[in-house]
Amino acid sequence: MTELSQSAAVAPWCDRCGEAAATGAHTACAAARALEPPRYCAHCRRRMKVQVLPVGWSALCVEHGATEG
Amino acid sequence: MPEILDRARTQVLENGVGLDEADILAVLNLPDEHLPAALQLAHEVRMRWCGPEVEVEGIVSLKTGGCPEDCHFCSQSGLFTSPVRSVWLDIPNLVEAARQTAKTGATEFCIVAAVRGPDARLMKQMREGVAAIKAEVDIQVAASLGMLNQEQVDELVEMGVHRYNHNLETCRSYFPNVVTTHSFEERWETLRMVRESGMEVCCGGILGLGETLEQRAEFAAQLAELDPHEVPLNFLNPRPGTPLGDRPVVEGKDALRAIAAFRLAMPRTILRYAGGRELTLGDLGTRDGLLGGINAVIVGNYLTTLGRPANADLELLDDLKMPVKALSATL
Numbered sequence: 001m002t003e004l005s006q007s008a009a010v011a012p013w014c015d016r017c018g019e020a021a022a023t024g025a026h027t028a029c030a031a032a033r034a035l036e037p038p039r040y041c042a043h044c045r046r047r048m049k050v051q052v053l054p055v056g057w058s059a060l061c062v063e064h065g066a067t068e069g
Numbered sequence: 070m071p072e073i074l075d076r077a078r079t080q081v082l083e084n085g086v087g088l089d090e091a092d093i094l095a096v097l098n099l100p101d102e103h104l105p106a107a108l109q110l111a112h113e114v115r116m117r118w119c120g121p122e123v124e125v126e127g128i129v130s131l132k133t134g135g136c137p138e139d140c141h142f143c144s145q146s147g148l149f150t151s152p153v154r155s156v157w158l159d160i161p162n163l164v165e166a167a168r169q170t171a172k173t174g175a176t177e178f179c180i181v182a183a184v185r186g187p188d189a190r191l192m193k194q195m196r197e198g199v200a201a202i203k204a205e206v207d208i209q210v211a212a213s214l215g216m217l218n219q220e221q222v223d224e225l226v227e228m229g230v231h232r233y234n235h236n237l238e239t240c241r242s243y244f245p246n247v248v249t250t251h252s253f254e255e256r257w258e259t260l261r262m263v264r265e266s267g268m269e270v271c272c273g274g275i276l277g278l279g280e281t282l283e284q285r286a287e288f289a290a291q292l293a294e295l296d297p298h299e300v301p302l303n304f305l306n307p308r309p310g311t312p313l314g315d316r317p318v319v320e321g322k323d324a325l326r327a328i329a330a331f332r333l334a335m336p337r338t339i340l341r342y343a344g345g346r347e348l349t350l351g352d353l354g355t356r357d358g359l360l361g362g363i364n365a366v367i368v369g370n371y372l373t374t375l376g377r378p379a380n381a382d383l384e385l386l387d388d389l390k391m392p393v394k395a396l397s398a399t400l
């Protein structure tokens with residue numbers, strides 16, 4: 001699990017769908033994230049610039065910086 | 070044994086002649102109890118006409134998102150409310166991606182861009198990127214940059230791109246339901262120019278777009294008519310925000326029937342597992358497909374989604390005693 005998705009547990013936004021983390025269980029989002037990088041910053045809900053690489057990915061939020069997985 | 074499989078044993082396995090559209094449909098309609106026999110025959114065909122080697126490839130997105138086209142399955146279209154943002158990969162990271170791919174034992178590295186066709190900026194990025202990869206990494210370079218004109222085809226040949234991917238995605242009769250911003254014929258024209266240039270043609274598509282089994286058979290027959298060097302077979306991974314985002318994934322047994330049918334339609338082609346197999350087939354189904362006609366895989370991640378770890382696929386190939394095709398065998 002990445003640093004961002006770990007912190008997403010206490011962050012206000014779901015990093016997959018961009019909706020409020022407290023609204024619903026986001027079970028489908030959590031399952032999907034096994035095969036997807038995050039798309040939204042879990043801290044501010046901004047859409048991130050995401051580059052998927054053959055091994056790993058990187059995501060950049062203009063406010064909260066870069067994370068990798 | 071169903072009559073269609075008996076006939077395929079003679080026609081495809083012994084004589085190397087692919088099934089026609091009606092017979093492909095018969096395979097796609099086989100009941101579940103005959104699926105193992107269809108897969109076994111497809112595997113024998115693959116072993117007879119292609120051999121035991123598996124071609125391993127990695128892919129990377131050079132330019133992600135912001136595409137002006139409306140391919141209804143694609144999260145990279147700028148016309149949908151997809152969360153995928155536009156991003157470019159720089160040359161050092163492109164070379165690093167090629168290096169990571171080569172480390173897996175892969176012989177192919179495909180550079181992909183989400184565009185209608187390449188503009189001057191993208192062709193410049195390709196020129197520099199391909200040159201840098203060739204200088205530093207021992208791997209074959211392929212490209213997928215949308216529709217090309219003749220000048221661009223010639224330029225890619227000059228760069229040393231040895232294979233060009235341009236998927237038809239689905240059959241001619243269903244294509245307008247999937248893409249409205251360009252036509253099936255426009256894609257075919259690019260494929261024609263690629264073939265005439267001497268580059269290898271890589272052309273496949275996606276199953277599960279809403280096409281009927283008849284249209285799936287039509288698609289396999291149209292691919293067989295094109296006779297591509299490689300056919301990447303994707304299974305729809307429904308992407309949020311796209312028009313097909315709510316479609317169900319393809320059932321595993323239907324996917325396996327399709328693998329067998331496509332192999333029996335094209336006995337000599339490289340039939341590659343591409344996107345969506347993790348969702349549709351899982352680990353067990355992936356194994357079944359490799360024993361049912363598949364002879365190539367994309368390892369690692371895809372363009373906007375993640376795949377199984379490369380090691381998981383390589384260990385599976387080792388278990389199945391299927392050697393990874395060596396670079397020397399591709400030159």
